[in-house]
Amino acid sequence: MAELGKIGVKIAQLRRSRGLTQEELGKHVSVSAQAVSKWEKGDSLPDLSIIVELADIFDCSTDYLLGRKGGLRSLLPQIREAFVNMTIEDKIGFLGDIITAAEVSILAPPVGAHPSMVHIHLGPAGIGLWAKDRLVCIATTTFLNEAVETLEKEAEFPLTLLPDEIRLVLLALLRDMDDLKPDYAVDEKTLQSLLPNTLNFDHILVKCIELGFVDRVRGGYRLNFKADLAVRLLAILHQTINKQGTMNVTVGKPK
Incomplete structure (x- = not known):
């Protein structure tokens, strides 16, 4: 039951982050609000097909929902496959998101900043350069x-x-x-x-x-x-x- 509760907690957190009610999320996957409530309380699990739908709705992996801790490297096959159909701009944008998510990353640009502005991180971890949709560069200290x-x-x-x-x-x-x-x-x-x-x-x-x-x-x-x-x-x-x-x-x- 403890594992069920963890999955339910993630579903609840992701639902709230999207501003959805239990009823609204239920409509997206064709179940009742009561069913969503049971998932979030850890009383039941969504079917496998619904887990896939939830991953699409929340823009995350099914591994994340199910609590698999395979590390970021386990996502590389999925990333490589997605890269094949991504534009250069999308790839740069994705790498920019990775930089900003890193602990030693440069900060995201302020709201309203011109996209060509280069944001620089220079510190003990190395150099990070990022201009939205235009430039991503990471150079480690080594x-x-x-x-x-x-x-x-x-x-x-x-x-x-x-x-x-x-x-x-x-x-x-x-x-x-x-x-x-x-x-x-x-x-x-x-x-x-x-x-x-x-x-x-x-x-x-x-x-x-x-x-x-x-x-x-x-x-x-x-x-x-x-x-x-x-x-x-x-x-x-x-x-x-x-x-x-x-x-x-x-x-x-x-x-």
């Missing part, structure tokens, strides 16, 4: 660390867009993902020790400040937020373009 390590050794496109001396300064000032403090700064002596002796320190720092990459603050120098994010995004592009395992290109409009 991937970001690998990307930055690669940048410290070599500079291929798109890093060749930056002069080498500027790239070295930006990398030297890049903070650890688990220490993104607003008052972060690298003192002048430490920063000089991280750069080649051949670099004209004063000249290049002035140039970085004029370009808007670096701020001179109390305690030394730091990348401003935009520069910090830009360096990490360039690192993602660098790693993706130059170190990818596979690359699929579709020419023309998708069918």
Whole structure:
């Protein structure tokens, strides 16, 4: 009876979340309000065919209704099958929903926000970018660390867009993902020790400040937020373009 009660509780919660009365839900599946009441109290179970109908009404899986705890990976076959018939926009929207449901996700955009606005999460868990129906990108700290390590050794496109001396300064000032403090700064002596002796320190720092990459603050120098994010995004592009395992290109409009 305990398991019946759990199924009944889920049906009641989902019904209320849809703003349906017991009578209204009963009409959807051709049963009486009394039958719905018995399900929710745990006195009886809906027939298998009705469970399938309830899953469609509540937009959930039958496993969820029945209390099966198979983990999210058990949903992958269903997701893959659904993806075949989904548009690119629907896929991006779905992934956006996954990002916002995650504990370390970026926040959903405010009501009325323009859909092209990019919402950014930058923190110890990595980078999350989301623009509704347009962009979904997740980069974990593991991937970001690998990307930055690669940048410290070599500079291929798109890093060749930056002069080498500027790239070295930006990398030297890049903070650890688990220490993104607003008052972060690298003192002048430490920063000089991280750069080649051949670099004209004063000249290049002035140039970085004029370009808007670096701020001179109390305690030394730091990348401003935009520069910090830009360096990490360039690192993602660098790693993706130059170190990818596979690359699929579709020419023309998708069918």
